[in-house]
Amino acid sequence: MSLQNDLLLKALRGEDVSRPPVWMMRQAGRYLPDYIKLRNRYDFFTRVQTPELACEITLQPVDQVGVDAAIIFSDILVIPQAMGMTVLMEEGKGPLLPEVIKNQADIDALITTEVEDRLSYVTAALSLTKKELNNRVPLIGFAGAPWTLLCYMVEGKGSKTFEKAKQFCFTQPELAHALLQKITDVTILYLKAQAKAGADVLQVFDSWSGMLSPHDFKTFAQPYLIQIADAVSPHAPVILFPKGSWYALTDIGNSSAAGIGIDWSITPEMARKMAGNNITIQGNFDPAKLLTSPTQIKKEVTEMIDAFGTTRYIANLGHGITPNVPVDHAKAFVDAVKEYSRK
Amino acid sequence: MSLQNDLLLKALRGEDVSRPPVWMMRQAGRYLPDYIKLRNRYDFFTRVQTPELACEITLQPVDQVGVDAAIIFSDILVIPQAMGMTVLMEEGKGPLLPEVIKNQADIDALITTEVEDRLSYVTAALSLTKKELNNRVPLIGFAGAPWTLLCYMVEGKGSKTFEKAKQFCFTQPELAHALLQKITDVTILYLKAQAKAGADVLQVFDSWSGMLSPHDFKTFAQPYLIQIADAVSPHAPVILFPKGSWYALTDIGNSSAAGIGIDWSITPEMARKMAGNNITIQGNFDPAKLLTSPTQIKKEVTEMIDAFGTTRYIANLGHGITPNVPVDHAKAFVDAVKEYSRK
Numbered sequence: 001m002s003l004q005n006d007l008l009l010k011a012l013r014g015e016d017v018s019r020p021p022v023w024m025m026r027q028a029g030r031y032l033p034d035y036i037k038l039r040n041r042y043d044f045f046t047r048v049q050t051p052e053l054a055c056e057i058t059l060q061p062v063d064q065v066g067v068d069a070a071i072i073f074s075d076i077l078v079i080p081q082a083m084g085m086t087v088l089m090e091e092g093k094g095p096l097l098p099e100v101i102k103n104q105a106d107i108d109a110l111i112t113t114e115v116e117d118r119l120s121y122v123t124a125a126l127s128l129t130k131k132e133l134n135n136r137v138p139l140i141g142f143a144g145a146p147w148t149l150l151c152y153m154v155e156g157k158g159s160k161t162f163e164k165a166k167q168f169c170f171t172q173p174e175l176a177h178a179l180l181q182k183i184t185d186v187t188i189l190y191l192k193a194q195a196k197a198g199a200d201v202l203q204v205f206d207s208w209s210g211m212l213s214p215h216d217f218k219t220f221a222q223p224y225l226i227q228i229a230d231a232v233s234p235h236a237p238v239i240l241f242p243k244g245s246w247y248a249l250t251d252i253g254n255s256s257a258a259g260i261g262i263d264w265s266i267t268p269e270m271a272r273k274m275a276g277n278n279i280t281i282q283g284n285f286d287p288a289k290l291l292t293s294p295t296q297i298k299k300e301v302t303e304m305i306d307a308f309g310t311t312r313y314i315a316n317l318g319h320g321i322t323p324n325v326p327v328d329h330a331k332a333f334v335d336a337v338k339e340y341s342r343k
Numbered sequence: 344m345s346l347q348n349d350l351l352l353k354a355l356r357g358e359d360v361s362r363p364p365v366w367m368m369r370q371a372g373r374y375l376p377d378y379i380k381l382r383n384r385y386d387f388f389t390r391v392q393t394p395e396l397a398c399e400i401t402l403q404p405v406d407q408v409g410v411d412a413a414i415i416f417s418d419i420l421v422i423p424q425a426m427g428m429t430v431l432m433e434e435g436k437g438p439l440l441p442e443v444i445k446n447q448a449d450i451d452a453l454i455t456t457e458v459e460d461r462l463s464y465v466t467a468a469l470s471l472t473k474k475e476l477n478n479r480v481p482l483i484g485f486a487g488a489p490w491t492l493l494c495y496m497v498e499g500k501g502s503k504t505f506e507k508a509k510q511f512c513f514t515q516p517e518l519a520h521a522l523l524q525k526i527t528d529v530t531i532l533y534l535k536a537q538a539k540a541g542a543d544v545l546q547v548f549d550s551w552s553g554m555l556s557p558h559d560f561k562t563f564a565q566p567y568l569i570q571i572a573d574a575v576s577p578h579a580p581v582i583l584f585p586k587g588s589w590y591a592l593t594d595i596g597n598s599s600a601a602g603i604g605i606d607w608s609i610t611p612e613m614a615r616k617m618a619g620n621n622i623t624i625q626g627n628f629d630p631a632k633l634l635t636s637p638t639q640i641k642k643e644v645t646e647m648i649d650a651f652g653t654t655r656y657i658a659n660l661g662h663g664i665t666p667n668v669p670v671d672h673a674k675a676f677v678d679a680v681k682e683y684s685r686k
Contacts, residue, residue, distance in 0.1 A: 163667065166629070171639075213610075214609070214610050246608075265590065266590065267557050288513065291513070293514070322504060
């Protein structure tokens with residue numbers, strides 16, 4: 001059966017749309033009262049690993065905010081976990097990986113087989129959500145990018161500088177590339193399994209790519225993003241989101257990726273100029289603007305779409321929605337896109 | 344008496360130099376064992392407010408690392424403090440301002456008179472350091488940019504998003520501009536006093552400007568940076584460092600500022616192209632590279648100077664040096680610039 005709302009897929013194919021599709025990064029989660037109720041009852045990995053809970057959380061913003069796509073509730077660190085690393089998640093504190101990757105032996109010890117089995121809770125959640133969505137809107141699957149996962153696997157936690165991860169890459173590039181390739185191989189299998197389980201679109205989050213210089217991005221991030229896009233695109237359109245890496249827009253624009261996410265540190269005009277016309281741009285509303293007022297949000301969203309145009313564009317935030325956003329403000333963001341009409 | 348080493352001033356005037364000048368942001372501090380000894384004996388504000396201590400810390404990297412300029416040991420938050428706000432500094436934890444700016448009354452209550460008197464410990468430290476330097480190298484004074492100071496004054500502490508500060512600006516722009524103008528007025532007086540006390544160059548740190556979109560930067564950051572550059576430039580050359588705001592390079596390049604600092608998220612070629620040839624570019628080595636090895640540091644520094652060229656360029660990091668950098672690695676950075684010779 002075909003999708004009732006396939007705006008997202010049309011936008012990613014560059015087809016004509018009456019208005020851009022809209023969804024919000026981190027739309028399933030923390031700002032929604034119904035999510036907070038579940039968070040108070042189940043710990044993080046229970047929510048992620050129980051298909052019924054992940055499905056329920058995924059559907060909340062579709063039902064309550066009216067987005068044009070669902071994105072599966074999960075976490076980028078399920079990959080390091082499936083590869084055998086311990087990942088601890090303390091509510092509101094960020095992740096902790098107590099045993100970090102330091103040498104060849106640590107890399108050799110990573111598990112790369114039966115990843116689909118080890119992550120069957122994600123594919124089960126996708127299948128269940130696909131069924132529950134009943135073709136209302138497309139379902140987005142996702143994974144963390146190899147560079148961003150390396151950051152956590154080497155640094156062991158969030159960081160302002162990720163200087164341990166960088167030191168590892170800069171002083172032991174062969175080891176870094178071995179690790180990045182292992183993550184890439186596993187991620188490709190994982191994303192293909194997500195497509196098979198029902199994901200219509202796949203997004204790759206390179207949350208920390210902007211901490212790399214253009215040269216280092218080309219060395220440690222871009223080749224692996226491109227590998228993933230090339231391998232996975234035949235199965236579902238891929239959106240790459242190398243946050244902060246505006247300098248990579250031209251290269252990514254020429255890749256097999258169907259879409260590229262951008263944050264708000266670049267104008268729509270400059271982003272389009274750099275990315276070219278063969279890729280769909282997704283973004284780039286500053287989530288802090290969701291703290292203003294529904295009226296102001298609608299005004300600024302309209303200006304954003306005016307600037308990006310309606311072709312090859314997906315309205316989204318430039319980063320995840322933050323916990324303090326009132327639900328009616330999130331709804332104003334979505335409604336503004338839905339009410340947009342070309343002059 | 345004239346300076347024995349005036350490379351920095353020459354570079355800021357666009358004059359021909361045999362090699363670029365070099366200094367490092369945060370060069371006075373945390374990675375130096377002699378600094379750590381003082382830190383263990385005196386608390387933060389004692390170190391900042393005692394001219395003899397500030398002078399001693401300022402001279403350490405000149406004597407021990409061989410940089411081409413001294414930058415006075417101080418903090419950007421001395422301005423909110425001089426304006427009457429409480430600023431707490433817990434070692435290794437970042438600043439805390441327990442009573443934040445929320446409304447017009449809070450702004451009205453800020454002190455803007457006798458700022459030079461209230462900050463006489465900084466001018467005393469500059470005079471003493473100028474004397475102790477004995478014209479070996481230029482002395483750099485500095486201040487925080489109005490937008491970055493607003494971030495702390497409204498948010499009350501460091502933040503990943505500074506969303507309270509942004510919310511304040513986006514929802515109450517008149518109040519935000521009133522606050523930014525007050526900070527600007529005080530900062531101009533403060534920087535002029537620094538020049539009078541012996542600062543040869545003045546740098547303005549806009550550490551959080553990159554969190555703003557190009558449009559919001561032009562609204563809440565750039566006008567105040569330009570006001571400061573215009574008012575202070577007749578007294579000493581000004582370097583503006585709007586970290587992360589690569590998109591502003593062209594506008595700043597056309598301003599009265601003598602120099603612009605950049606981080607490593609832009610190539611030297613792109614930075615020069617955007618900034619034009621009428622401003623000196625300062626940067627942009629990734630501080631994490633200082634964790635590699637002296638050999639690798641020297642190789643990459645040479646490549647960086649090759650790319651920037653020796654004209655209208657100041658070799659520096661793209662952000663502050665981090666505590667884990669070995670002193671001989673910092674020295675390798677400086678030595679590599681000093682040993683650079685044009686092919």
